[in-house]
Amino acid sequence: MKKIINQPGDVVTQMVKGLASAHADILAQVPDTQVLYRTVETPNIVGIVSGGGSGHEPSHAGFVGKGMLSAAVSGEVFTSPTPDQIFEGIKAADNGAGVFLVIKNYTGDVMNFEIAQEFAEAEGIETAAIIVDDDIAMEDSTYTAGRRGIAGTVFMHKIIGYYADQGKSLTELADIAVKVNNNLKSIGLALSAATVPEVGKPGFDIADDEFEYGIGIHGEPGYRREKIKPASEMAAELIARLNEEFAWAEGDHYAVLVNGMGGTPLMELYLFWNDIHEQLTAAGLQIDFVKVGNLMTSLDMEGASLTLLKVPSEDAEWITALQAPVNTAAWG
Amino acid sequence: MKKIINQPGDVVTQMVKGLASAHADILAQVPDTQVLYRTVETPNIVGIVSGGGSGHEPSHAGFVGKGMLSAAVSGEVFTSPTPDQIFEGIKAADNGAGVFLVIKNYTGDVMNFEIAQEFAEAEGIETAAIIVDDDIAMEDSTYTAGRRGIAGTVFMHKIIGYYADQGKSLTELADIAVKVNNNLKSIGLALSAATVPEVGKPGFDIADDEFEYGIGIHGEPGYRREKIKPASEMAAELIARLNEEFAWAEGDHYAVLVNGMGGTPLMELYLFWNDIHEQLTAAGLQIDFVKVGNLMTSLDMEGASLTLLKVPSEDAEWITALQAPVNTAAWG
Numbered sequence: 001m002k003k004i005i006n007q008p009g010d011v012v013t014q015m016v017k018g019l020a021s022a023h024a025d026i027l028a029q030v031p032d033t034q035v036l037y038r039t040v041e042t043p044n045i046v047g048i049v050s051g052g053g054s055g056h057e058p059s060h061a062g063f064v065g066k067g068m069l070s071a072a073v074s075g076e077v078f079t080s081p082t083p084d085q086i087f088e089g090i091k092a093a094d095n096g097a098g099v100f101l102v103i104k105n106y107t108g109d110v111m112n113f114e115i116a117q118e119f120a121e122a123e124g125i126e127t128a129a130i131i132v133d134d135d136i137a138m139e140d141s142t143y144t145a146g147r148r149g150i151a152g153t154v155f156m157h158k159i160i161g162y163y164a165d166q167g168k169s170l171t172e173l174a175d176i177a178v179k180v181n182n183n184l185k186s187i188g189l190a191l192s193a194a195t196v197p198e199v200g201k202p203g204f205d206i207a208d209d210e211f212e213y214g215i216g217i218h219g220e221p222g223y224r225r226e227k228i229k230p231a232s233e234m235a236a237e238l239i240a241r242l243n244e245e246f247a248w249a250e251g252d253h254y255a256v257l258v259n260g261m262g263g264t265p266l267m268e269l270y271l272f273w274n275d276i277h278e279q280l281t282a283a284g285l286q287i288d289f290v291k292v293g294n295l296m297t298s299l300d301m302e303g304a305s306l307t308l309l310k311v312p313s314e315d316a317e318w319i320t321a322l323q324a325p326v327n328t329a330a331w332g
Numbered sequence: 333m334k335k336i337i338n339q340p341g342d343v344v345t346q347m348v349k350g351l352a353s354a355h356a357d358i359l360a361q362v363p364d365t366q367v368l369y370r371t372v373e374t375p376n377i378v379g380i381v382s383g384g385g386s387g388h389e390p391s392h393a394g395f396v397g398k399g400m401l402s403a404a405v406s407g408e409v410f411t412s413p414t415p416d417q418i419f420e421g422i423k424a425a426d427n428g429a430g431v432f433l434v435i436k437n438y439t440g441d442v443m444n445f446e447i448a449q450e451f452a453e454a455e456g457i458e459t460a461a462i463i464v465d466d467d468i469a470m471e472d473s474t475y476t477a478g479r480r481g482i483a484g485t486v487f488m489h490k491i492i493g494y495y496a497d498q499g500k501s502l503t504e505l506a507d508i509a510v511k512v513n514n515n516l517k518s519i520g521l522a523l524s525a526a527t528v529p530e531v532g533k534p535g536f537d538i539a540d541d542e543f544e545y546g547i548g549i550h551g552e553p554g555y556r557r558e559k560i561k562p563a564s565e566m567a568a569e570l571i572a573r574l575n576e577e578f579a580w581a582e583g584d585h586y587a588v589l590v591n592g593m594g595g596t597p598l599m600e601l602y603l604f605w606n607d608i609h610e611q612l613t614a615a616g617l618q619i620d621f622v623k624v625g626n627l628m629t630s631l632d633m634e635g636a637s638l639t640l641l642k643v644p645s646e647d648a649e650w651i652t653a654l655q656a657p658v659n660t661a662a663w664g
Binding site: 002004005014017018019021022054057058062208211228262263265266267268270271274275291292297300303304328329330332 | 334335336337338339343346347349350351353354386387389390394523524540541543560562563564566594595596597598599600601602603604605606607609622623624626629631632634635636660661662663664
């Protein structure tokens, strides 16, 4: 294993310190925790908390700041944060209007966030939550009952963060989040496996000329392995799978996220987006918003995922929400 | 070679199309070229043009927009753009106040940008240029006479872009750029080699337990290979080399860029920054600005570079310039 790290057991602690000092203008660390919370402009609005295992950077701390998250909780690498840590995040995010939690659908995350909600309620902090399960590749995966939560979660952060800034209540945010989640679908592929520092070797073996469709952001198995093929054919497969969910019609409106897994450079992501764009446009879809970048990663894994958010005509404001300027480390 | 691409010869063309459609709100492609130019708010100020070989994304197109570049010219992978293409960039950037060129010090880039300047002058467009040579690792490298231009170039874009937006003249920008360049030093390290799509294999061999100090952003050789060691020791070496140049005193002011080479995830970059921060602070330096991210990459190479910009007290406005909000794809 070659990485720019010190002791493998210290990577999260040292990364969180680095995040805190690099972005001291917008966030701070709750002392003795792995919680980073928004310090820039904290009006009396609903706080938004997300988090999960580390290794998905810039998720989730990179989205803490004005217009997105109020706090992010980092567990150990690919490991759910503990209820205590999540509770610290909730307290840091609370400005008196309650706290909304964005949880990716993994069994450990769901359990620990729910326990933290109980702690919060016991202290009089009202909470609500959405469980994001955007990954259409698999049902019931290694760490998950149902579908996994992956890169689409970043769109959830952005849209819910916008509406929180607009002063929506906890109940209103919960209703919006359910509707966003129902319209949010993702699917990924991987060319290589991530290496968890404390493990020291790649999480799975894959041949030098193969890639796998449907792999999760913790290296959970996907649905098919193939010889490496052109990006346009990879795009066609992901789009076909997504259309099995959406069954779109010409003129339907969508927002798109082309997300890199951490080890794939931007050159490939923009090229992949170019293929996706051509194919979605040929299908007659209206793309109202697009984001390309390494936003929900899996350490050094090579690969990408495609997220589509269907934007119903009565919810055109979601595009405004995605476009609204923010002050965070990682949402440009 | 496993990459998300189509034909290796088409990667730049397809990436440029992808950049143009993904960021259609701020830039556009000059038809039939690999030039992307700013379309958002183009007042009568000096235009700023940069570019070079592709493979360094988000450099340079990711910095086109309000407050940074007016146009970016992408050559083939690791290959200087032609004078014709650069000239198209100059024309696209010209708003009547002349055009300033930011050139990284590689023999091909310098030659082709200078020929393009002659084309521009012949058409009555006034130009000036800075040649950035911030890499202290080596003199006279594979593609370079003197020192190479690497990640520090992004700070040059930001500072010069700010002053152009402030209405500075071509001559004033040239004077600022010389002073910035004199105070701008970088040095990198690599854990693996980049694979150029048309070559199909890594540009050099390196053992599974080794890394190399001083490697360039096109895989040019560095100055020493060692067994992999803790990030804190890597940081100490880079900092010691930089201090051979700066010979800093306690209380000196600096801006810092921790740049990833493309294949290194943010977790490692923030952890590396944490070590750098501790060591620079222990040396008594004042860090007035820091940026961490994959900004001047080398395709999928794993590694990082450290850039320090010394900020003389009479130039404290450089920090304002670095902090000023912009509207670009890649400067957050």
